[in-house]
Amino acid sequence: MTEQLSAGLIVSMQGITKVYEGQVLALEDVDFDLRKGEIHVLLGENGAGKSTLMKILAGALKPTEGRIFVKGREVSFSSPRDAYREGIGMVHQHFTLIPSLNVAENILLGDEKMDFLLHMPKIADTVMKFADRVNLSVDARTPLHTLSVGEKQRVEILKLLYRGADIMIFDEPTSVLGGLEVESFFETLRSLTAQGSSAILVTHKISEAMNIADRLTVLRKGKKIATLTKDEADERKLVELMIGPGEVIPPPPSAERKTGSVVLKIRGLQVFDDLGNLAVRGVNLDLFEGEILGLAGVEGNGQEELVETLVGLRKAHGGTIEYQGARIRNLKPRDLLDLGWAYIPADRLGRGVAPELDVMLNCCMKKLDEVADKFKLINQRNLSELAKKVISMLGVKAPSQKAPVKYLSGGNIQKLIVGREAHLNPKLLIAEQPTAGLDVKTTNLTHSILLEMRNRGASVLLVSTNLDEILKLSDRIAVIYKGEIAGIFSPKDDVGLIGTCMLRGKQG
Amino acid sequence: MSEFIDLLISVGIASAMIRLMTPLLLAGVGELFVQKSGVLNLGVEGIMLFGAFFAFIGTFFTGNVGYGLALAIVVGVAINLLFAFLTVSMAVDQVVTGLAINIAAIGTTSYLYRATFPYATAIPAKTETIIEVEPIPFLSSIPYIGPALFSHTVFTYAALLLVPVAAFMISRTSWGLRVKAIGEDPHVADLLGLNVVRTRYFILIMEGVLAALAGSMLSISQYNMFLDNMTQGRGYIVVALIILGRWSPINFLAGSLFFAYIDALQLRIQAAGITIIPYQFALMLPYLASFAALALVGRRVKGPASLAKPYKKVK
Ligand SMILES: Nc1ncnc2c1ncn2[C@@H]1O[C@H](COP(=O)(O)OP(=O)(O)O)[C@@H](O)[C@H]1O
Ligand SMILES: [Mg+2]
Numbered sequence: 037m038t039e040q041l042s043a044g045l046i047v048s049m050q051g052i053t054k055v056y057e058g059q060v061l062a063l064e065d066v067d068f069d070l071r072k073g074e075i076h077v078l079l080g081e082n083g084a085g086k087s088t089l090m091k092i093l094a095g096a097l098k099p100t101e102g103r104i105f106v107k108g109r110e111v112s113f114s115s116p117r118d119a120y121r122e123g124i125g126m127v128h129q130h131f132t133l134i135p136s137l138n139v140a141e142n143i144l145l146g147d148e149k150m151d152f153l154l155h156m157p158k159i160a161d162t163v164m165k166f167a168d169r170v171n172l173s174v175d176a177r178t179p180l181h182t183l184s185v186g187e188k189q190r191v192e193i194l195k196l197l198y199r200g201a202d203i204m205i206f207d208e209p210t211s212v213l214g215g216l217e218v219e220s221f222f223e224t225l226r227s228l229t230a231q232g233s234s235a236i237l238v239t240h241k242i243s244e245a246m247n248i249a250d251r252l253t254v255l256r257k258g259k260k261i262a263t264l265t266k267d268e269a270d271e272r273k274l275v276e277l278m279i280g281p282g283e284v285i286p287p288p289p290s291a292e293r294k295t296g297s298v299v300l301k302i303r304g305l306q307v308f309d310d311l312g313n314l315a316v317r318g319v320n321l322d323l324f325e326g327e328i329l330g331l332a333g334v335e336g337n338g339q340e341e342l343v344e345t346l347v348g349l350r351k352a353h354g355g356t357i358e359y360q361g362a363r364i365r366n367l368k369p370r371d372l373l374d375l376g377w378a379y380i381p382a383d384r385l386g387r388g389v390a391p392e393l394d395v396m397l398n399c400c401m402k403k404l405d406e407v408a409d410k411f412k413l414i415n416q417r418n419l420s421e422l423a424k425k426v427i428s429m430l431g432v433k434a435p436s437q438k439a440p441v442k443y444l445s446g447g448n449i450q451k452l453i454v455g456r457e458a459h460l461n462p463k464l465l466i467a468e469q470p471t472a473g474l475d476v477k478t479t480n481l482t483h484s485i486l487l488e489m490r491n492r493g494a495s496v497l498l499v500s501t502n503l504d505e506i507l508k509l510s511d512r513i514a515v516i517y518k519g520e521i522a523g524i525f526s527p528k529d530d531v532g533l534i535g536t537c538m539l540r541g542k543q544g
Numbered sequence: 545m546s547e548f549i550d551l552l553i554s555v556g557i558a559s560a561m562i563r564l565m566t567p568l569l570l571a572g573v574g575e576l577f578v579q580k581s582g583v584l585n586l587g588v589e590g591i592m593l594f595g596a597f598f599a600f601i602g603t604f605f606t607g608n609v610g611y612g613l614a615l616a617i618v619v620g621v622a623i624n625l626l627f628a629f630l631t632v633s634m635a636v637d638q639v640v641t642g643l644a645i646n647i648a649a650i651g652t653t654s655y656l657y658r659a660t661f662p663y664a665t666a667i668p669a670k671t672e673t674i675i676e677v678e679p680i681p682f683l684s685s686i687p688y689i690g691p692a693l694f695s696h697t698v699f700t701y702a703a704l705l706l707v708p709v710a711a712f713m714i715s716r717t718s719w720g721l722r723v724k725a726i727g728e729d730p731h732v733a734d735l736l737g738l739n740v741v742r743t744r745y746f747i748l749i750m751e752g753v754l755a756a757l758a759g760s761m762l763s764i765s766q767y768n769m770f771l772d773n774m775t776q777g778r779g780y781i782v783v784a785l786i787i788l789g790r791w792s793p794i795n796f797l798a799g800s801l802f803f804a805y806i807d808a809l810q811l812r813i814q815a816a817g818i819t820i821i822p823y824q825f826a827l828m829l830p831y832l833a834s835f836a837a838l839a840l841v842g843r844r845v846k847g848p849a850s851l852a853k854p855y856k857k858v859k
Binding site for chain 2: 097
């Protein structure tokens, strides 16, 4: 395979086919290659097979068919360890970190050359020196669960570098990051490839792909559609390659709003975070009937705790919450459901669904009364009918109605959640990062659903770290900074002004 | 009054406590590693019972405790291999499998005992030898402490040594770190290239050896005979002490000490013919007291996040 090496190919995957559990065809005869020192973007909609292809390259999955060459030699991996020996490391879509261990332990964990005896101070020192050398400094002794998402990702990258990976795979690394963190991640990535490493970046965000790629490969429904250089690509062309011909994207309905009275009134709300620090410091906020109120802010400014308190998952420390004139502080989620509230959580697997239960039950779990018969037993036919309605709202793709939800791809799980909550016909919806990690089509569909709810008079609190999304949908924008509302804006206001407020808080 | 103090604190009771604690420690260290790796094996009770039975059979027919112990270990390992195959390879529910082992153990050992010794219901069959006590030279001649602490079988010394070794293995070795990761999240561990299946099999085999030895202590060390259901739920006690002790070997040691002390005390109460306390109440004491004590300590520590969850690698 010297011709591959002379062509600068460090990885070459040929004719890869993957059938999960002998049933689900995820990849069909896919070719993919990587040149030394390049950033190769793998682009595709949710469920296109991107993660599957990369897991195969990283040794976490075995291909059903196909051959893989790395650095000129044919390889066959039966464990991620084998891939690491060839210098291939992967940061998975869901972090592969152990929350109860500290940073140094996590970094060391995959290292097979680890000494039998662990001397923590020495290890922490080694890890920190290493981190400084590669310009990704961390405090090695911090317990992992106290880190922010951006810091966790830094630990993941360190893990790769520590194990000596020079072929790095990142699966949707930016879907969990805020705007600034994305920029700093790209900086890191560029400097790593400038030093001779090669990287594969998996994404479905076209603008990002155009920003960072040297070359792009597009997957659609398990097949490779095209590989192009950056110069050959433009955004329109990529959308077409990803989505396929003939599939038009519906534009979201235009904003037309009639604002009514105040529905939700928050005054002086104070909430502690898990570590006992005051995360929400006296928030005052009004939500009107028939409006979308966007809550913008850099991640970690208290929006998570605020939402948890509103939906009844966290106790407030002080202040009041009134819904339609009645005090509701510290109600249980069940009571809020009865009040006509709906919630689309950011933590989909943890809060949005019961991963072990089947699709049908997950679709209906907020409307069990409706599927029960007169003896309060669940009627299978009602269940299946209601599930069908929920599934069709956003077109959830599932192997079967009886499959456990955890087997669905992330995008499809979110479609199920959004469909289920919309089907409740709520009076008030709290949507937390509703489109993070979704493809273009599903994002647009979700946006139309939110606007539709607003148009029929519901109130929507849209919590998002994606400012574009907030600007596009909101009637008013509240910026949260260090646990306080630092400003209320109109979507027509200067974006720079809103951005500054997000980063620096109240001005003047 | 001094009689009463004598009942509570004496060389005899200290020595009995250490002796009664030995099987708990042996089985407990095995089960602790098993749980650290994310597997809950309630079958530890059944393996102890099988161990007690086969150690007795082996010793009875050969007159050699070595053969008895070897037979117990072979059976113990075989049963945990079956458990490993079902729960680790086939992802069958761990609690159900463990309970099945325990039910099978009671039935099988009682049946085999009667089949082997048809007349033994009247007069129990007894082995001629038991595991010898090996007093440690010099140390055992220290007054009070010597007979209490340093006049036991090698298995007691080994069991006492095993606890700090286990604590060290968990907190100070790379192997312990990997076991913790596997117990927290086997899926992530797989993606990191750790071998979940092999690690869990290895630990379960170790537990098979230790739990079988623990059972043997009952039949050929504390007694010289086998009795129906002679473990009397000590395997469950071990599981409970581990969980209540928040998976710390040192807490587990403390819990076992306490249980063994109350156990020794209730034996004393029965032997002394104190009738104010019904003997059934005395029998219940150690169980009740240990739970009450452990329920009060360290509830904030979280256990292995994936404990008892069936896990199967995606293919
Ligand atoms: N463990 C699994 N078992 C069965 N099917 C799976 C599994 N993981 C993924 N799939 C299916 O394989 C296809 C590709 O999934 P994936 O590689 O995750 O796509 P992407 O990363 O592009 O979103 C999807 O249809 C998905 O439902
Ligand atoms: Mg994916």
